[in-house]
Amino acid sequence: MANCDNNPWKKNAWGKTEKKADEPIVSFVDVMSEEYIEGMGNQEKLEEERYMKQLEQMFGDTSTSDEQFTLNTEGMTDEEVALALQRHFDREADVARAVASSSSVHFAPDRYHPKTMQETDSEDEDDDALRQAATDMLYAKLDAENASESRLRPEGPSTSRTKHDTGVSGRRNADKTFNDRNSLPTGDMVGDKINNKVFNKLMAFGKSEAKRQMRHKDKEEKATMDTSVDSDTRLLLLKWINQGVFDSVDGIIATGKESAVLHAAQDSATSYAIKNPRGVLKIWAEREFMNLSRMAKHGLPCPQPVKVRRNVLVMSFLGDDGLAAPRLKNVEWEFFTDEERRSVYDQVQTIMCRMYKECLLVHADLSEFNLLLTPDNKVHVIDVSQAMDLSHPRSLQFLTRDIQNVIAFFTKIGVPNLPTYVQLFNLITDLEMVEDHDLLVQVEQFSEENRSADLRHDKSRPADMELKKYNEEKKANRGISPARDYN
Numbered sequence: 001m002a003n004c005d006n007n008p009w010k011k012n013a014w015g016k017t018e019k020k021a022d023e024p025i026v027s028f029v030d031v032m033s034e035e036y037i038e039g040m041g042n043q044e045k046l047e048e049e050r051y052m053k054q055l056e057q058m059f060g061d062t063s064t065s066d067e068q069f070t071l072n073t074e075g076m077t078d079e080e081v082a083l084a085l086q087r088h089f090d091r092e093a094d095v096a097r098a099v100a101s102s103s104s105v106h107f108a109p110d111r112y113h114p115k116t117m118q119e120t121d122s123e124d125e126d127d128d129a130l131r132q133a134a135t136d137m138l139y140a141k142l143d144a145e146n147a148s149e150s151r152l153r154p155e156g157p158s159t160s161r162t163k164h165d166t167g168v169s170g171r172r173n174a175d176k177t178f179n180d181r182n183s184l185p186t187g188d189m190v191g192d193k194i195n196n197k198v199f200n201k202l203m204a205f206g207k208s209e210a211k212r213q214m215r216h217k218d219k220e221e222k223a224t225m226d227t228s229v230d231s232d233t234r235l236l237l238l239k240w241i242n243q244g245v246f247d248s249v250d251g252i253i254a255t256g257k258e259s260a261v262l263h264a265a266q267d268s269a270t271s272y273a274i275k276n277p278r279g280v281l282k283i284w285a286e287r288e289f290m291n292l293s294r295m296a297k298h299g300l301p302c303p304q305p306v307k308v309r310r311n312v313l314v315m316s317f318l319g320d321d322g323l324a325a326p327r328l329k330n331v332e333w334e335f336f337t338d339e340e341r342r343s344v345y346d347q348v349q350t351i352m353c354r355m356y357k358e359c360l361l362v363h364a365d366l367s368e369f370n371l372l373l374t375p376d377n378k379v380h381v382i383d384v385s386q387a388m389d390l391s392h393p394r395s396l397q398f399l400t401r402d403i404q405n406v407i408a409f410f411t412k413i414g415v416p417n418l419p420t421y422v423q424l425f426n427l428i429t430d431l432e433m434v435e436d437h438d439l440l441v442q443v444e445q446f447s448e449e450n451r452s453a454d455l456r457h458d459k460s461r462p463a464d465m466e467l468k469k470y471n472e473e474k475k476a477n478r479g480i481s482p483a484r485d486y487n
């Protein structure tokens with residue numbers, strides 16, 4: 001060190017270390033290996049041999065491997081040697097761990113574990129070869145054991161994830177539920193999981209709920225359609241409001257098979273019923289208007305006709321405070337005395353007589369459904385669109401049916417001393433049917449034998465006759481008809 005020229009770390013003018021080219025490279029490992037070989041005792045050699053035998057028993061003959069793995073350090077740099085040793089060290093550690101866990105043979109890793117650089121460097125080439133052979137044999141054995149499994153499951157069971165993984169399927173279920181077409185109100189399900197059982201139940205519920213909502217919607221639409229009026233009718237009602245016929249149309253009184261009946265009001269004092277026949281029955285509004293007009297003219301208890309246009313009939317409202325008078329069918333008869341019930345029957349009987357005798361009409365659909373009882377216990381007859389003139393060839397047959405309906409109803413609600421069908425028929429028509437024969441049979445016979453010459457003539461064309469009568473009636477009433485539009 002005293003001579004500065006011999007200093008290998010001496011720097012040149014450019015700051016780089018100068019290297020003496022002629023100085024021989026001597027491996028530190030070589031030096032240490034020689035020392036180790038020299039210092040190795042017989043005891044250790046015996047242990048080496050024993051270890052080799054154990055390996056041979058486990059993995060077969062290792063002699064060929066020995067030759068194959070001879071480590072020649074000649075010409076190697078220090079760095080290369082150090083890397084080679086490091087590789088051996090790693091293999092040795094692997095072998096020690098694997099053999100200890102897979103074999104009943106006990107190894108003392110410390111025996112081959114380099115405790116210090118000194119020791120590692122001192123290992124000879126045979127030792128390296130031995131470790132290499134052991135490492136390769138172990139890997140070969142482990143590969144053979146895992147070969148079939150590896151082919152089937154290259155990534156190993158712990159790393160592979162299938163669609164059956166609970167986490168994956170849970171998240172997929174949540175995603176499906178969130179985006180489902182059943183529109184279940186699930187809220188934001190981002191990042192949530194739903195297990196398969198819950199998911200299946202949710203889907204089943206969603207389907208049944210969708211069907212139920214569909215049915216409900218259909219019903220609602222049908223109800224709206226049933227009770228609503230078409231656009232032409234709405235325009236007409238608007239026109240009548242503008243004309244001051246009424247102030248407002250404010251509710252539905254009833255929806256029958258053939259029509260909707262609405263409530264209209266004027267000055268909150270006067271109420272109207274607006275009947276709106278549907279479909280093919282449009283002309284029946286005009287016909288009902290004519291019959292009501294005829295009955296009202298004779299003072300029969302019925303709605304007063306106000307206006308008619310196309311299929312819309314306006315008449316006076318029967319009821320109180322916007323509450324429609326009940327049909328006889330819906331009256332609570334247990335709160336009525338016998339006299340009151342009898343009084344109701346007598347009114348109905350009078351209506352039938354007067355319709356026939358004064359108005360020359362037969363209702364033709366009379367029953368507890370078309371007779372209203374107003375709060376003052378007065379009976380009113382409604383729904384006279386099908387009422388027919390006495391000249392109709394079958395008017396007596398329809399009268400007979402009306403009589404049967406009325407007597408049957410009042411018998412049912414316990415009105416005493418009701419007339420027989422024949423008695424009531426004779427009372428209404430002033431004919432003389434007999435009791436000991438069926439009324440309808442007698443009526444059929446009478447209709448054939450006793451009709452007037454005019455009627456006999458018209459009988460061949462009943463529709464023409466009806467229309468002729470209708471037009472005559474309409475013409476006669478035109479001057480006083482409230483249906484006449486002056487605008």
Ligand SMILES: Nc1ncnc2c1ncn2[C@@H]1O[C@H](COP(=O)(O)OP(=O)(O)OP(=O)(O)O)[C@@H](O)[C@H]1O
Pocket residue numbers: 253254255256257258259260261273275303315316317318319324325327369370382383384
């Ligand atoms: N002028 C009125 N005042 C009060 N309510 C009325 C009036 N006209 C009809 N109604 C109510 O409207 C219901 C139906 O009227 P209406 O019988 O004339 O119609 P419809 O279509 O022939 O009905 P249905 O086919 O049930 O006989 C009646 O049962 C009655 O409750």
